[in-house]
Amino acid sequence: MSYSEYSQSYLTIAVLIGAGAGMFGLMLGLARLVRPTRPQLDKYVTYESGSDPIGGWGQANVRYYIYALLFVMFDVEAVFIFPWALRVDSLGVFGLVEVGIFIVILALGLLYAWRKGVLRWV
């Protein structure tokens, strides 16, 4: 694939992203022509099942942060596995052993997190 074809194919993607944003704007614009606007203060109160909201943002469970860290580890792993997956045949036994070691080390990481109780929801 030549350079111009390569950049053309990503230009198509860029145009598509623009078109998606355009459709979003157009449909909201059309809805604006039709929909009513009757501002009342009560409408703009945060909806929390009827009780008056206290404070704005609530607190979040720290567990999600640890899952995010675990995710980063495995997502980077996936990025490294993809190039090997494309060339399994040409890399042969050497590649397989290397990737096997790589996956086992990461699996050990997951096992460590598991034993440490990270995966247990308290």
Add this chain to the structure above:
Amino acid sequence: MTAAASTLALEIPWGVLLGAKVMIILTLLPLTALILGYVFLMKMMAHMQSRLGPMDPGGFHGWFQLIGDGIKFIQKEDVMPADADRRVFALAPMIILISTFVVYAVIPAGPRLVVEDLEVGIFFALAVSSLSVIGVLMAGWASSNKFALLGALRAAGQLIAYELPLVLAVVGVIMQAGTMSLQGIVGAQANGEIFGWGAVGNPFVLTQAVGFVLFLAAAQAELTQTPFDMPVAESELVAGYQVEYTGFRWLFFQMSEYATAFALAGIAATLFLGGWYVPGVEGTAADVLGPLVLFAKIMAISFVIFWVRFTYPRFREDQLQAMAWKYLIPLSLLNILVTGILKVVF
């Protein structure tokens, strides 16, 4: 790009072709969302769960229900809570919509019917579709609502946890096909052989059955469909990150959900069920027959997704995370290793 596609591109100026492609995708996305919403959400659920409401409007099987819903949504007032982070709140549905929109570009429906057959097609599709996490977090955070924030964090935790089995399940297919281009993967299945018998090719569902099941389970969670609908659990979180959205903005969340279901089913059909390929049909005939075959496969996979949705109760949050980290991810790693060993040894 195939030779046929480049001769076609010579006849029609590139810009015109691009415009036509963009227009097709622009109509396809709402259309597919409507089809899935109508056939599965309204009719199938109504039949399976004896719901009378969606069977009533307009007479025959409630055919008017979806049109009525559309008319309802376009008349709804656009309410934005006073405490909301206005710009982020407004942009969140757009991010989610675009992340779905771009996936449609790489799914081939025939030998020439593809918007852009990228070299890294499947990698690109998975990368772009996972961008919706950012939109979900934006929506939940900007709403300044405790339910919305809880829902958004649950959604983010779930989407990233199930992103991994989804991506790792695909690795097995790439190893077998030796390419990441979706057209290339369809071709590899068409030319494949099962123990030397190649009459119907080798749909990878046969050799990557584990990967197929992993992909479907992870896709179910990525779509936050019911056994995995903790983020929008309506009985406890109202509607999660969508609480504060009204009218058309809310409709964009729904539309993206069904369009993403269609896109993920399309990817599953292309990766595992042979995509548009019909044995013995080539050239222009494949361009005509291909989209129909692909559509039938997508509907079959969507049927399974919605069937599970309407049948099973919800997972608890800890069960949901445990399912991904303790079962699906180790299993998908094992699948990669076993596929690698078989591939290298044989």
